[in-house]
Amino acid sequence: MERWDSEKELDALFASYKSAVPDPDASANFMPELWGRIDARRSVTLRVRKLTQVFVGAAAALCLLFAMIEVVPTSTHPEVHGTYVDMLAATHPADNLTALGIAPHDPAEPTTK
Amino acid sequence: MLVEFEQIQKAQAGDDAAFNQVVAAYRKRILGTIARLIGRPEDVEDVGQEVFLRLYYSLDQLRTPEVFEPWLYRLTVNASYDYLRKQRRRSESRMSDLSEQQVMMADAVAGGKISTEDQRQKQVKELVESLLGSVSEQDRILLTLKEVEGLSLKELEKIYSVNENALKVRLFRARQRVLSAFEATKGGAKPGRRKEKKYGAMG
Numbered sequence: 001m002e003r004w005d006s007e008k009e010l011d012a013l014f015a016s017y018k019s020a021v022p023d024p025d026a027s028a029n030f031m032p033e034l035w036g037r038i039d040a041r042r043s044v045t046l047r048v049r050k051l052t053q054v055f056v057g058a059a060a061a062l063c064l065l066f067a068m069i070e071v072v073p074t075s076t077h078p079e080v081h082g083t084y085v086d087m088l089a090a091t092h093p094a095d096n097l098t099a100l101g102i103a104p105h106d107p108a109e110p111t112t113k
Numbered sequence: 114m115l116v117e118f119e120q121i122q123k124a125q126a127g128d129d130a131a132f133n134q135v136v137a138a139y140r141k142r143i144l145g146t147i148a149r150l151i152g153r154p155e156d157v158e159d160v161g162q163e164v165f166l167r168l169y170y171s172l173d174q175l176r177t178p179e180v181f182e183p184w185l186y187r188l189t190v191n192a193s194y195d196y197l198r199k200q201r202r203r204s205e206s207r208m209s210d211l212s213e214q215q216v217m218m219a220d221a222v223a224g225g226k227i228s229t230e231d232q233r234q235k236q237v238k239e240l241v242e243s244l245l246g247s248v249s250e251q252d253r254i255l256l257t258l259k260e261v262e263g264l265s266l267k268e269l270e271k272i273y274s275v276n277e278n279a280l281k282v283r284l285f286r287a288r289q290r291v292l293s294a295f296e297a298t299k300g301g302a303k304p305g306r307r308k309e310k311k312y313g314a315m316g
Contacts, residue, residue: 006296010288013295014260017241020234023145024157030140031133034162038169 115139118178125172132172136165143189150193150257152242153200163192183271186264190254190272197250240298247294252287259284 082090115138123131143164148157167188175181241261245253258264258272266277273280 003292003296006292006299010292010295011260013237013241013244016234016237017149018261018263020237020241021145021149021152023141024148024154026140026144026161027158030158030162031136033158034136034165037162037166041166041170 114178114182115142118181121172121175121178121181125175132169135168139185140165143185146186146189146258146262147193149261150189150254151196151200152238152245156196160192160196163195164188167192180271183268186258186268186272190258194250194254197253201250244291244294244298248287248290252283252290255280255284256287256291260288 116135120131120134124135140161144157144161147160147164148154151157151160164185168185171188175184245257248256255269255273258269259266264272266280269280270277
Protein backbone atom coordinates (compact mmCIF):
# COMPACT_ATOMS: atom_id res chain seq x y z
CA MET A 1 0.00 0.00 0.00
CA GLU A 2 2.81 2.35 0.97
CA ARG A 3 4.63 1.44 -2.23
CA TRP A 4 1.50 2.23 -4.20
CA ASP A 5 1.28 5.67 -2.56
CA SER A 6 4.90 6.32 -3.41
CA GLU A 7 4.21 5.36 -7.02
CA LYS A 8 1.39 7.92 -7.14
CA GLU A 9 3.50 10.60 -5.50
CA LEU A 10 6.35 9.92 -7.92
CA ASP A 11 3.97 10.25 -10.88
CA ALA A 12 2.74 13.56 -9.47
CA LEU A 13 6.31 14.69 -8.95
CA PHE A 14 7.28 13.89 -12.54
CA ALA A 15 4.17 15.66 -13.79
CA SER A 16 4.96 18.81 -11.81
CA TYR A 17 8.60 18.67 -12.93
CA LYS A 18 7.56 19.53 -16.49
CA SER A 19 5.80 22.68 -15.32
CA ALA A 20 8.66 23.47 -12.93
CA VAL A 21 11.07 23.42 -15.88
CA PRO A 22 9.17 25.06 -18.76
CA ASP A 23 10.48 25.23 -22.33
CA PRO A 24 12.97 28.13 -22.27
CA ASP A 25 13.10 30.80 -24.92
CA ALA A 26 16.32 30.89 -26.89
CA SER A 27 18.50 33.95 -26.47
CA ALA A 28 19.09 36.39 -29.32
CA ASN A 29 22.53 34.89 -29.84
CA PHE A 30 21.26 31.37 -30.38
CA MET A 31 21.09 31.45 -34.19
CA PRO A 32 24.28 33.51 -34.80
CA GLU A 33 26.22 31.20 -32.49
CA LEU A 34 24.72 28.13 -34.17
CA TRP A 35 25.77 29.40 -37.61
CA GLY A 36 29.19 30.24 -36.20
CA ARG A 37 29.59 26.61 -35.11
CA ILE A 38 28.28 25.33 -38.44
CA ASP A 39 30.76 27.52 -40.35
CA ALA A 40 33.63 26.55 -38.05
CA ARG A 41 33.01 22.87 -38.66
CA ARG A 42 32.51 23.51 -42.36
CA SER A 43 35.93 25.16 -42.64
CA VAL A 44 37.54 22.25 -40.77
CA THR A 45 35.76 19.81 -43.10
CA LEU A 46 36.93 21.77 -46.13
CA ARG A 47 40.50 21.82 -44.85
CA VAL A 48 40.43 18.07 -44.23
CA ARG A 49 38.91 17.51 -47.68
CA LYS A 50 41.60 19.65 -49.29
CA LEU A 51 44.34 17.79 -47.43
CA THR A 52 42.80 14.48 -48.45
CA GLN A 53 42.75 15.59 -52.07
CA VAL A 54 46.40 16.58 -51.86
CA PHE A 55 47.32 13.20 -50.35
CA VAL A 56 45.28 11.29 -52.90
CA GLY A 57 46.85 13.30 -55.73
CA ALA A 58 50.34 12.70 -54.37
CA ALA A 59 49.64 8.98 -53.94
CA ALA A 60 48.33 8.74 -57.50
CA ALA A 61 51.40 10.55 -58.82
CA LEU A 62 53.69 8.20 -56.89
CA CYS A 63 51.81 5.18 -58.23
CA LEU A 64 52.22 6.48 -61.76
CA LEU A 65 55.91 7.11 -61.17
CA PHE A 66 56.50 3.60 -59.84
CA ALA A 67 54.49 2.13 -62.68
CA MET A 68 56.65 4.05 -65.17
CA ILE A 69 59.82 2.82 -63.48
CA GLU A 70 58.53 -0.73 -63.71
CA VAL A 71 57.28 -0.55 -67.27
CA VAL A 72 59.76 1.69 -69.08
CA PRO A 73 63.00 -0.43 -68.72
CA THR A 74 61.31 -3.58 -70.03
CA SER A 75 59.78 -1.73 -72.92
CA THR A 76 63.23 -0.49 -74.07
CA HIS A 77 64.39 -4.12 -74.41
CA PRO A 78 61.67 -5.76 -76.39
CA GLU A 79 63.87 -8.77 -77.20
CA VAL A 80 63.95 -9.85 -73.54
CA HIS A 81 61.24 -12.40 -73.10
CA GLY A 82 62.97 -15.44 -71.64
CA THR A 83 64.70 -16.31 -68.41
CA TYR A 84 68.12 -15.12 -67.31
CA VAL A 85 69.75 -18.35 -68.58
CA ASP A 86 68.09 -17.94 -71.98
CA MET A 87 69.36 -14.38 -72.16
CA LEU A 88 72.87 -15.49 -71.25
CA ALA A 89 72.84 -18.18 -73.90
CA ALA A 90 71.50 -15.78 -76.48
CA THR A 91 74.02 -13.01 -75.82
CA HIS A 92 77.02 -15.32 -75.43
CA PRO A 93 77.39 -17.87 -78.19
CA ALA A 94 78.62 -21.32 -77.20
CA ASP A 95 82.18 -20.75 -78.37
CA ASN A 96 82.53 -17.69 -76.16
CA LEU A 97 81.30 -19.67 -73.20
CA THR A 98 83.78 -22.43 -74.02
CA ALA A 99 86.52 -19.82 -74.16
CA LEU A 100 85.49 -18.63 -70.74
CA GLY A 101 85.55 -22.16 -69.43
CA ILE A 102 81.80 -22.42 -69.20
CA ALA A 103 81.18 -25.21 -71.66
CA PRO A 104 77.57 -25.86 -72.54
CA HIS A 105 76.47 -29.29 -71.43
CA ASP A 106 76.27 -31.76 -74.31
CA PRO A 107 74.28 -34.81 -73.30
CA ALA A 108 75.82 -36.87 -76.20
CA GLU A 109 79.39 -36.38 -74.90
CA PRO A 110 80.53 -39.20 -72.61
CA THR A 111 81.37 -38.18 -69.12
CA THR A 112 84.87 -38.85 -67.78
CA LYS A 113 85.78 -39.33 -64.22
CA MET B 114 5.35 17.68 -37.65
CA LEU B 115 5.94 21.33 -36.89
CA VAL B 116 7.26 21.99 -40.40
CA GLU B 117 6.36 20.79 -43.87
CA PHE B 118 8.58 18.09 -45.27
CA GLU B 119 9.29 20.41 -48.21
CA GLN B 120 11.11 22.72 -45.81
CA ILE B 121 13.26 19.83 -44.67
CA GLN B 122 13.94 18.86 -48.27
CA LYS B 123 14.98 22.43 -49.04
CA ALA B 124 17.27 22.42 -46.03
CA GLN B 125 18.70 19.10 -47.22
CA ALA B 126 19.40 20.72 -50.57
CA GLY B 127 21.47 23.39 -48.81
CA ASP B 128 18.86 26.12 -48.39
CA ASP B 129 20.02 27.92 -45.25
CA ALA B 130 16.78 29.89 -44.89
CA ALA B 131 14.81 26.64 -44.85
CA PHE B 132 17.17 25.23 -42.23
CA ASN B 133 16.62 28.37 -40.13
CA GLN B 134 12.87 27.77 -40.34
CA VAL B 135 13.26 24.17 -39.22
CA VAL B 136 15.37 25.29 -36.27
CA ALA B 137 12.91 28.05 -35.38
CA ALA B 138 10.02 25.56 -35.41
CA TYR B 139 11.66 23.01 -33.14
CA ARG B 140 14.00 25.16 -31.04
CA LYS B 141 11.70 25.84 -28.09
CA ARG B 142 10.57 22.23 -27.78
CA ILE B 143 14.07 20.84 -28.07
CA LEU B 144 15.50 23.34 -25.58
CA GLY B 145 12.74 22.42 -23.14
CA THR B 146 13.49 18.74 -23.47
CA ILE B 147 17.20 19.37 -23.02
CA ALA B 148 16.53 21.53 -19.96
CA ARG B 149 14.66 18.66 -18.33
CA LEU B 150 17.16 16.04 -19.48
CA ILE B 151 20.31 17.74 -18.25
CA GLY B 152 18.93 19.88 -15.44
CA ARG B 153 21.40 22.75 -15.95
CA PRO B 154 19.74 25.84 -17.44
CA GLU B 155 23.06 27.57 -18.12
CA ASP B 156 24.13 24.84 -20.56
CA VAL B 157 20.83 24.27 -22.34
CA GLU B 158 21.60 26.54 -25.31
CA ASP B 159 25.02 25.03 -25.77
CA VAL B 160 23.60 21.50 -25.96
CA GLY B 161 20.75 22.78 -28.15
CA GLN B 162 23.23 24.25 -30.63
CA GLU B 163 25.08 20.94 -30.66
CA VAL B 164 21.81 19.17 -31.54
CA PHE B 165 21.07 21.49 -34.46
CA LEU B 166 24.69 21.37 -35.58
CA ARG B 167 24.45 17.57 -35.76
CA LEU B 168 21.12 17.97 -37.53
CA TYR B 169 22.67 20.26 -40.15
CA TYR B 170 25.46 17.82 -40.94
CA SER B 171 23.28 14.73 -41.01
CA LEU B 172 20.21 16.05 -42.82
CA ASP B 173 21.29 14.43 -46.06
CA GLN B 174 20.86 11.00 -44.43
CA LEU B 175 17.16 11.58 -43.81
CA ARG B 176 14.98 9.72 -46.32
CA THR B 177 11.38 9.86 -45.09
CA PRO B 178 9.49 12.65 -43.31
CA GLU B 179 7.97 10.26 -40.75
CA VAL B 180 11.30 9.66 -39.10
CA PHE B 181 12.30 13.33 -38.82
CA GLU B 182 10.97 13.93 -35.29
CA PRO B 183 12.17 10.66 -33.72
CA TRP B 184 15.48 11.31 -35.40
CA LEU B 185 15.69 14.84 -34.00
CA TYR B 186 14.87 13.42 -30.57
CA ARG B 187 17.60 10.87 -31.04
CA LEU B 188 20.10 13.64 -31.76
CA THR B 189 18.81 15.42 -28.64
CA VAL B 190 19.19 12.29 -26.53
CA ASN B 191 22.70 11.65 -27.83
CA ALA B 192 23.86 15.24 -27.29
CA SER B 193 22.34 15.31 -23.79
CA TYR B 194 23.92 11.98 -22.96
CA ASP B 195 27.32 13.20 -24.15
CA TYR B 196 26.91 16.30 -22.01
CA LEU B 197 25.87 14.35 -18.91
CA ARG B 198 28.76 11.93 -19.35
CA LYS B 199 31.23 14.82 -19.62
CA GLN B 200 29.70 16.50 -16.59
CA ARG B 201 29.95 13.29 -14.61
CA ARG B 202 33.61 13.00 -15.46
CA ARG B 203 34.16 16.59 -14.35
CA SER B 204 32.36 16.21 -11.10
CA GLU B 205 31.36 12.83 -9.72
CA SER B 206 29.72 14.44 -6.75
CA ARG B 207 27.40 16.77 -8.63
CA MET B 208 24.46 14.39 -8.79
CA SER B 209 25.04 12.86 -5.43
CA ASP B 210 23.51 14.00 -2.19
CA LEU B 211 20.43 15.91 -1.29
CA SER B 212 20.74 19.01 0.80
CA GLU B 213 18.83 19.27 4.06
CA GLN B 214 16.47 21.62 2.30
CA GLN B 215 15.74 18.99 -0.32
CA VAL B 216 15.04 16.38 2.33
CA MET B 217 12.62 18.82 3.92
CA MET B 218 11.08 19.33 0.50
CA ALA B 219 10.54 15.61 0.11
CA ASP B 220 8.71 15.63 3.42
CA ALA B 221 6.72 18.63 2.31
CA VAL B 222 5.73 16.94 -0.96
CA ALA B 223 4.69 13.86 0.95
CA GLY B 224 2.74 15.88 3.49
CA GLY B 225 1.32 18.43 1.06
CA LYS B 226 2.69 21.35 3.10
CA ILE B 227 4.17 23.68 0.50
CA SER B 228 4.21 27.44 0.55
CA THR B 229 4.49 29.55 -2.60
CA GLU B 230 4.22 28.24 -6.15
CA ASP B 231 7.68 29.45 -7.21
CA GLN B 232 9.32 27.92 -4.20
CA ARG B 233 7.42 24.72 -4.73
CA GLN B 234 8.53 24.53 -8.36
CA LYS B 235 12.13 25.19 -7.44
CA GLN B 236 11.99 22.47 -4.84
CA VAL B 237 10.27 20.02 -7.18
CA LYS B 238 13.01 20.68 -9.72
CA GLU B 239 15.76 20.06 -7.20
CA LEU B 240 14.13 16.95 -5.83
CA VAL B 241 13.45 15.36 -9.23
CA GLU B 242 16.96 16.13 -10.42
CA SER B 243 18.41 14.58 -7.29
CA LEU B 244 16.25 11.49 -7.71
CA LEU B 245 17.23 11.17 -11.37
CA GLY B 246 20.82 11.37 -10.21
CA SER B 247 20.35 7.96 -8.59
CA VAL B 248 20.28 6.22 -11.98
CA SER B 249 22.71 6.15 -14.90
CA GLU B 250 22.70 8.91 -17.51
CA GLN B 251 21.06 6.63 -20.03
CA ASP B 252 18.28 5.64 -17.65
CA ARG B 253 17.83 9.21 -16.54
CA ILE B 254 17.25 10.25 -20.15
CA LEU B 255 14.95 7.33 -20.90
CA LEU B 256 12.91 7.90 -17.76
CA THR B 257 12.64 11.64 -18.41
CA LEU B 258 11.46 11.09 -21.97
CA LYS B 259 8.79 8.65 -20.81
CA GLU B 260 7.64 10.09 -17.50
CA VAL B 261 8.20 13.81 -17.97
CA GLU B 262 8.10 14.41 -21.71
CA GLY B 263 5.27 11.91 -22.04
CA LEU B 264 6.62 10.05 -25.05
CA SER B 265 4.92 6.76 -25.84
CA LEU B 266 6.72 3.42 -26.00
CA LYS B 267 6.21 3.46 -29.78
CA GLU B 268 7.95 6.82 -30.02
CA LEU B 269 10.76 5.64 -27.76
CA GLU B 270 11.10 2.53 -29.91
CA LYS B 271 11.71 4.73 -32.94
CA ILE B 272 14.20 6.92 -31.09
CA TYR B 273 16.21 4.10 -29.59
CA SER B 274 15.71 1.53 -32.37
CA VAL B 275 15.13 -1.24 -29.85
CA ASN B 276 12.07 -3.39 -29.26
CA GLU B 277 9.29 -2.46 -26.89
CA ASN B 278 9.98 -5.27 -24.41
CA ALA B 279 13.58 -4.23 -23.91
CA LEU B 280 12.40 -0.67 -23.29
CA LYS B 281 9.75 -1.80 -20.81
CA VAL B 282 12.26 -3.81 -18.82
CA ARG B 283 14.72 -0.98 -18.74
CA LEU B 284 12.09 1.60 -17.82
CA PHE B 285 10.76 -0.62 -15.06
CA ARG B 286 14.20 -1.09 -13.51
CA ALA B 287 15.04 2.61 -13.76
CA ARG B 288 11.71 3.56 -12.22
CA GLN B 289 12.19 1.10 -9.40
CA ARG B 290 15.55 2.63 -8.57
CA VAL B 291 14.13 6.14 -8.59
CA LEU B 292 11.20 4.97 -6.52
CA SER B 293 13.52 3.43 -3.94
CA ALA B 294 15.50 6.67 -3.81
CA PHE B 295 12.24 8.58 -3.38
CA GLU B 296 11.13 6.38 -0.55
CA ALA B 297 14.52 6.69 1.08
CA THR B 298 14.24 10.46 0.76
CA LYS B 299 10.81 10.43 2.38
CA GLY B 300 12.31 8.42 5.18
CA GLY B 301 14.95 11.12 5.64
CA ALA B 302 17.84 9.35 3.92
CA LYS B 303 19.85 10.87 1.12
CA PRO B 304 19.69 9.05 -2.21
CA GLY B 305 23.24 8.35 -3.34
CA ARG B 306 24.24 7.39 -6.83
CA ARG B 307 24.01 3.63 -7.12
CA LYS B 308 26.76 1.56 -8.58
CA GLU B 309 24.95 -0.33 -11.27
CA LYS B 310 25.51 -2.68 -14.09
CA LYS B 311 26.49 -0.82 -17.24
CA TYR B 312 24.13 -1.37 -20.10
CA GLY B 313 25.18 -1.12 -23.70
CA ALA B 314 24.35 2.15 -25.43
CA MET B 315 20.81 2.09 -26.72
CA GLY B 316 20.53 3.55 -30.16
